[in-house]
Amino acid sequence: MNVVKTIEAVRTMRWQNPSATWGLVPTMGYLHEGHISLVRQARAENDFVAATIYVNPTQFAPTEDLSSYPRDLTRDLALLEEAGADLVFTPNDALMYPHGFQSYVTVDEVTAVLEGASRPTHFRGVTTIVAKLFNIVQPTRAYFGQKDFQQTVVIRRMIADLNINLQMIVCPTVREADGLALSSRNTYLTPPQREAATVLSRALKHGLTLLNAGERSGDVLHQEMTAIITAESLAQLDYLSVAHPHTLAELAQVEDMALLSMAVFVGKTRLIDNMPWPSLTAVYGEA
């Protein structure tokens, strides 16, 4: 496995055989089984696998946890090697955002809601760094986790609108045995908070149960899921959404598909989770 810090080194390896297929897994490091599941799928579907580790400053607001975001490069590299990555790109800020940097990729409507509503510059940072990494690696396929569902909608929109020549693959959220979605930020939780954090997946599962039983009212789904969050004293609801999984527009009435999603503060830690209905495949098969 090659670990490189320059764009030239990435391109040299990428273009040794122009006909080879490459899978890309962009990450901010502090890898967990969710990331590794992306690397494994990329490994199975491509000749070569590139991963990137870069905590991207432009997707953090000044008030957010950029400086305290957890990092462990040694462990990350061991995990990536074990999962079969061929190339790991670990750039620094001076390389990614040199003096005079002033170009951005923006996606308008699907970034205005949910995560974007409370994090107004977040997605511009995400789309810009992802576009840069796509242009640096020029992969055949790029792998993203369902956990950041809105991010997958935004990036899918960017790829379609800007005619980026690759296939995007969204892999299912990996969860702990008790349902908590894996996240690098889970490390911030105290033991009682960790226990309370199961409230997100419990509320979402309840929403799916209602949908499977025939409930179609956005209001009822909202109320029932909100009640579960409210009952957890360590949790504070940020937003809860019943939306169309392609446009992210809120649904008064669910028709053929829905995305249940939420952000919840557990102590100072903001956790997000989502469940698409009827399934991830149903939702993204036609996207």
Add this chain to the structure above:
Amino acid sequence: MNVVKTIEAVRTMRWQNPSATWGLVPTMGYLHEGHISLVRQARAENDFVAATIYVNPTQFAPTEDLSSYPRDLTRDLALLEEAGADLVFTPNDALMYPHGFQSYVTVDEVTAVLEGASRPTHFRGVTTIVAKLFNIVQPTRAYFGQKDFQQTVVIRRMIADLNINLQMIVCPTVREADGLALSSRNTYLTPPQREAATVLSRALKHGLTLLNAGERSGDVLHQEMTAIITAESLAQLDYLSVAHPHTLAELAQVEDMALLSMAVFVGKTRLIDNMPWPSLTAVYGEA
């Protein structure tokens, strides 16, 4: 020469031999010798040459000449074939901006001045369509005319900032015998306006003469060039600039290089022109 209207047809031809080099010449059609000089240089430097003909609506303001912009596809295709193009992509609006389109590439500082000051959404349209065409063709090299100098600065910035994997080539402005820079919009000029339109190149040449004689004051250069425009009764100055050719920041004092540029109304037709000092090569050699 293949003339195609779909992205799939472009990509099929582009990737028949992944090792081949491709030159791209993006145009809005109604080709003149300036465009053809780009095709010829692309022909000389690459295995294959692609040209695109697309009048991009997002770079026109509602008040501008989108609907009346001159078009002559039959003549354009004959000129491109004669100049040695292998592939011409002629998409329509539904393909380039389908329903739901919402992603843009923006470049901030260098778009705020000169053309961008009077055309606030123009460069967002340019960078977005050029990024799309780059992603569709994935050329080895892309060719642009010096005539739209600010456009070359903006696209160069976009390529660097977003790590787009191609080489940008800027070719010198092609001029009529009397100095008028070739432009598709010259066709709008009446015979007396056509004669008056030489005022742009006359003023710019005078600026170069002053610089070559040792003048370094931005104010003096401004005044001397403005006097030449003012003396021409059919011409109305829009802006005149003595700027650094990389940042486009106005210069009180010229040091090692400068870009003299202007926009002038001749009747209702808005013409632009520029001359870099000491030379195009000197200015872009280190950009």
